[in-house]
Amino acid sequence: MGVEGIGARVVRKEDKRFITGKGRYVDDIKLTGMTHAYFIRSPHAHAKVKGIDSSAALKMPGVVAVLTGKQLVDDKVGNLICGWAITSKDGSPMKMGAWPAMAPETVRFVGQAVAVVIAESKNLARDAAEAVVVDYEELPAVADMQAAIKAGAPQLHPEAPGNQVYDWVIGDEGATDAAFSKAANVVKLDVTNNRLAPNAMEPRAAIADYDAAEEHFTLYTTSQNPHVARLVLSAFYNIAPEHKLRVIAPDVGGGFGSKIFIYPEEMVALWASKKVGRPVKWTGDRTEAFLTDAHGRDHVTHAEMAFDTSNKIIGLKVKTYANFGAYMSLFSSSVPTYLYATLLSGQYNIPAIHAEVIGVYTNTTPVDAYRGAGRPEASYLIERLMETAARQLNVDPAELRRTNFITQFPHQTPVIMAYDTGDFNASLDAAMKAIDYAGFAARKAQAKSQGKLRGIGVSCYIEACGIAPSKAVGSLGAGVGLWESAEVRVNPVGTIEILTGSHSHGQGHETTFCQLVADRLGVPISQVSIVHGDTDKVQFGMGTYGSRSAAVGLTAILKAMEKMESKAKKIAAHALEASEADIVIENGEFKVTGTDKAIALPMVALAAYTAHNLPDGMEPGLKESAFYDPTNFTFPAGAYICELEVDPGTGKTSFINFVAADDFGRLINPMIVEGQVHGGLAQGIGQALLEHAIYDANGQPVTASFMDYAMPRADDLPSFNLSHTTTLCPGNPLGIKGCGEAGAIGASAAVINAITDAIGKNNLEMPATPDRVWRTIHAA
Amino acid sequence: MYQTTYHRASSVDEAASLFAKSSEAKFLAGGQTLLPVMKQRLASPSDVIDLAKIKDMIGVEASGDTLTIKAATPHYDVATSDAAKKAIPALAYLASLIGDPAVRYRGTIGGSIANNDPAADYPAALLALDATVKTNKRSIAASDFFKGLFTTALEDGEIVTAVSFPVPAKAGYSKMPHPASRFALTGVFVAQTKSGEVRVAATGASQNGVMRVSAIEAALKTNWSPAAIDSVSIPASGLLADIHGTAEYRANLVKVMAQRAVAAAG
Numbered sequence A: 001m002g003v004e005g006i007g008a009r010v011v012r013k014e015d016k017r018f019i020t021g022k023g024r025y026v027d028d029i030k031l032t033g034m035t036h037a038y039f040i041r042s043p044h045a046h047a048k049v050k051g052i053d054s055s056a057a058l059k060m061p062g063v064v065a066v067l068t069g070k071q072l073v074d075d076k077v078g079n080l081i082c083g084w085a086i087t088s089k090d091g092s093p094m095k096m097g098a099w100p101a102m103a104p105e106t107v108r109f110v111g112q113a114v115a116v117v118i119a120e121s122k123n124l125a126r127d128a129a130e131a132v133v134v135d136y137e138e139l140p141a142v143a144d145m146q147a148a149i150k151a152g153a154p155q156l157h158p159e160a161p162g163n164q165v166y167d168w169v170i171g172d173e174g175a176t177d178a179a180f181s182k183a184a185n186v187v188k189l190d191v192t193n194n195r196l197a198p199n200a201m202e203p204r205a206a207i208a209d210y211d212a213a214e215e216h217f218t219l220y221t222t223s224q225n226p227h228v229a230r231l232v233l234s235a236f237y238n239i240a241p242e243h244k245l246r247v248i249a250p251d252v253g254g255g256f257g258s259k260i261f262i263y264p265e266e267m268v269a270l271w272a273s274k275k276v277g278r279p280v281k282w283t284g285d286r287t288e289a290f291l292t293d294a295h296g297r298d299h300v301t302h303a304e305m306a307f308d309t310s311n312k313i314i315g316l317k318v319k320t321y322a323n324f325g326a327y328m329s330l331f332s333s334s335v336p337t338y339l340y341a342t343l344l345s346g347q348y349n350i351p352a353i354h355a356e357v358i359g360v361y362t363n364t365t366p367v368d369a370y371r372g373a374g375r376p377e378a379s380y381l382i383e384r385l386m387e388t389a390a391r392q393l394n395v396d397p398a399e400l401r402r403t404n405f406i407t408q409f410p411h412q413t414p415v416i417m418a419y420d421t422g423d424f425n426a427s428l429d430a431a432m433k434a435i436d437y438a439g440f441a442a443r444k445a446q447a448k449s450q451g452k453l454r455g456i457g458v459s460c461y462i463e464a465c466g467i468a469p470s471k472a473v474g475s476l477g478a479g480v481g482l483w484e485s486a487e488v489r490v491n492p493v494g495t496i497e498i499l500t501g502s503h504s505h506g507q508g509h510e511t512t513f514c515q516l517v518a519d520r521l522g523v524p525i526s527q528v529s530i531v532h533g534d535t536d537k538v539q540f541g542m543g544t545y546g547s548r549s550a551a552v553g554l555t556a557i558l559k560a561m562e563k564m565e566s567k568a569k570k571i572a573a574h575a576l577e578a579s580e581a582d583i584v585i586e587n588g589e590f591k592v593t594g595t596d597k598a599i600a601l602p603m604v605a606l607a608a609y610t611a612h613n614l615p616d617g618m619e620p621g622l623k624e625s626a627f628y629d630p631t632n633f634t635f636p637a638g639a640y641i642c643e644l645e646v647d648p649g650t651g652k653t654s655f656i657n658f659v660a661a662d663d664f665g666r667l668i669n670p671m672i673v674e675g676q677v678h679g680g681l682a683q684g685i686g687q688a689l690l691e692h693a694i695y696d697a698n699g700q701p702v703t704a705s706f707m708d709y710a711m712p713r714a715d716d717l718p719s720f721n722l723s724h725t726t727t728l729c730p731g732n733p734l735g736i737k738g739c740g741e742a743g744a745i746g747a748s749a750a751v752i753n754a755i756t757d758a759i760g761k762n763n764l765e766m767p768a769t770p771d772r773v774w775r776t777i778h779a780a
Numbered sequence B: 001m002y003q004t005t006y007h008r009a010s011s012v013d014e015a016a017s018l019f020a021k022s023s024e025a026k027f028l029a030g031g032q033t034l035l036p037v038m039k040q041r042l043a044s045p046s047d048v049i050d051l052a053k054i055k056d057m058i059g060v061e062a063s064g065d066t067l068t069i070k071a072a073t074p075h076y077d078v079a080t081s082d083a084a085k086k087a088i089p090a091l092a093y094l095a096s097l098i099g100d101p102a103v104r105y106r107g108t109i110g111g112s113i114a115n116n117d118p119a120a121d122y123p124a125a126l127l128a129l130d131a132t133v134k135t136n137k138r139s140i141a142a143s144d145f146f147k148g149l150f151t152t153a154l155e156d157g158e159i160v161t162a163v164s165f166p167v168p169a170k171a172g173y174s175k176m177p178h179p180a181s182r183f184a185l186t187g188v189f190v191a192q193t194k195s196g197e198v199r200v201a202a203t204g205a206s207q208n209g210v211m212r213v214s215a216i217e218a219a220l221k222t223n224w225s226p227a228a229i230d231s232v233s234i235p236a237s238g239l240l241a242d243i244h245g246t247a248e249y250r251a252n253l254v255k256v257m258a259q260r261a262v263a264a265a266g
């Protein structure tokens, strides 16, 4: 592997600039003549916009323009799209209402923009925004999903009667019913998967710069996938054709899914920049982030699991309501369907599954993919069900899982997914050993003698990552392919630039991607740089989400490297007068195997560019590109076990131990993997104990600041005890599965299973706040 | 934030005269409350008069049976002050629980009590320890100072200069932090004065701000022990309720925090 190759714990190259404050984020960029945008947002969850009077604002100092939703629609800027078509069980397409980037007529959630002030400074824009008078006629609003689907509920979109977007099913209902009719035991559970606000550290921002002479736009934006942004902005929003639109996503301070989507603000900035003839900058603040970044999760589910007499699962029925908020965000439709219900088999052999998912509109912020996207909801449901079943069937929860684990691979589940490999017993073994599962009963008794309620909770998760085979997602309704591209440029002096369609916003690609190059060529990573996040530099790419950057993006780099190496070997063989088959690459040199003849990479590169002495017919240069489309999803899996204590007086939870045994396939940089797991676990534990985006009955957000929305902090979390049990992914040559979301997918069930074990009551919703736990303990 | 004029006062008198000259001035201490409110444009003072650099307003001193904390002393200084830890360890401990390190480095006792947030920690200590608030005009007993949510006995332009605490025989503080803000979801300060009086104050609980808890005081007066509180019942009516704590939960916390504060006090 070498000191900087695959598997090495290399310190992150990018951290020097981040920790010395030299990162270059969108808000750090200042263009000549730049103006500033401030959005006027609806204070109502549902209202008609009867009029907007900007006459006073237009007279205020520094105001360049006040633009409204009506002007935007008049200029034929397209409505926001949802890129994954879902078909209901009756065969009808999903029912969507229009989402203009600023509302011309009706606002449907608090925070929806109705107009924008463009001024010489942000403060002047904000001053003027206060002078814009918007005449609203309030309409009845509905924020609660269950209320929204009741007859007589306020209706959001005429296109979606009953506020229903779709009623979608998966699996074999007949086979599932038949299994239930034979069941020895049926376990039932109702669970709510709480709505979360993603809260990337850097709020969203955009700068749009229109060049009238060239009729060309440049957009700097906080995006996880700048090429997809350019595609959507040009193909659907009529902003500009692709060759007249450059999208740059520079350093981006976290995304967690929320920066996948194309939002109204960047569309408006582009449109406004052309209108005012100057660059327009918008930087959101934290309140705007709470109000307008797509939220995550928000499911209500009833599930039933059927067991035979030997405690084997014979069937699973699930009915889920998914809250989409007021509009269908870019990938929202796929999250509670193909990213959720396809994982309902968990790690278990379940012969029959049937799931129904009903998508619902409410007067709340739109909901879309958030770290894990559908898979945390599936994993939480299944792992809560397994725990409930173990309690009801009176068997050890770890044992019940083992009884049902899938042990033969490949394994076709009844819900589309074909698991390629795994060893679920191995990860459970490792986790149980790490936490001394066998000694738990004694520890529980000891804690009891000190007045503490101790509990242990297991969660065995599986997820589908590395999304995805383009053909497969295309057949399921996706509007895009999900391959990745790469280009390897060896410069004339032998340094290397890797251009990738993946985008790093905290993942450490600038280090891990270099490690692959170091591994193959034996050059130090300082000789390699990673170029990403600019549509003018990088050929088309799909971006970073769904733990795909290593499994898909890095594999694309590998493919391009192989092509480059093959050409370089030919050049080396020619120079060394050897056979190409005898050339090996070691320590930055091309060697004739078994001899001391060698030529260093810089000399090969120079030869490629001087082209004085290349093999006959060879083109000059040393640059190759590749597109890689995976053949299957990857299936990271693992076992998490949490041990904690509950203080019966206050209901407060304190962690004793948290162990994670993950199978991510091959690890490129174990240190970065650990960081990804730590962050994911923090978010999973945050969901279990602290985080909840709440609306009151009228659709007013109750948690729109950090004073109310409880983000997990370091002292809310235990020290994690991590380990890896590895089965290599057969689907890609590097054997990588992905590690970006696992923590967030597996952690919450472990925590809730442990708390409910501690307090001896099974029904407890997330977040398990001290108040909620205390009330559950003391409930009759 | 709206436009404002910033002044750095070098003495209490200068601060008072600057205030008198301005149309709608605000004093600024740690800025942990005032600045966020200004940034959200919910306050728009014409002038901001900074007290935090006035030397006479910073420091912790013990003399005889009194511990004096000057008003612009940040929470961190109180938490780490040898004088405070020796005279009233529960008070230094309380300061160490406020917010997070950034808040403790900036926020001040004067700002905290002048603001009188119903979930702030210091008001419970002032009330339970029967402290005296010193201003540039007068001395005010803690029990007369706190007047309900975000209201105090301070007059317009009056500056808190110090708070003096009689050193108690025993004191303890216990706090259940609000999961998001880290203010007190409920915090209880218990004290036994040197003359034997028992005073118990709860913050974060009542809809009217910091309050004495007479039922617990009575129980502790007969028997200074956590067990003495077992039989006390705290009504939920009149208590705060929000997404992080129902009124019933807070009623429970008043009791449980009081028991833990007594245990801590010894």
Ligand SMILES: Cc1cc2nc3c(=O)[nH]c(=O)nc-3n(C[C@H](O)[C@H](O)[C@H](O)COP(=O)(O)OP(=O)(O)OC[C@H]3O[C@@H](n4cnc5c(N)ncnc54)[C@H](O)[C@@H]3O)c2cc1C
Pocket: B026, B027, B028, B029, B030, B031, B032, B033, B034, B035, B051, B071, B072, B075, B097, B098, B099, B100, B103, B106, B107, B108, B109, B110, B111, B112, B114, B115, B119, B120, B121, B122, B154, B158, B159, B160, B161, B181, B182, B183, B184
């Ligand atoms: C994230 C966060 C968490 C917090 N957590 C806690 C907590 O756990 N517990 C807690 O008790 N508090 C908490 N606080 C509040 C903080 O501790 C400060 O005490 C409080 O914000 C006010 O103090 P300050 O010095 O910052 O006052 P400022 O914000 O400067 O001023 C507040 C008000 O008091 C007035 N004022 C200031 N000094 C004087 C004076 N000497 N005389 C007269 N008027 C004056 C100002 O004019 C203003 O109206 C928290 C604050 C934040 C931001």
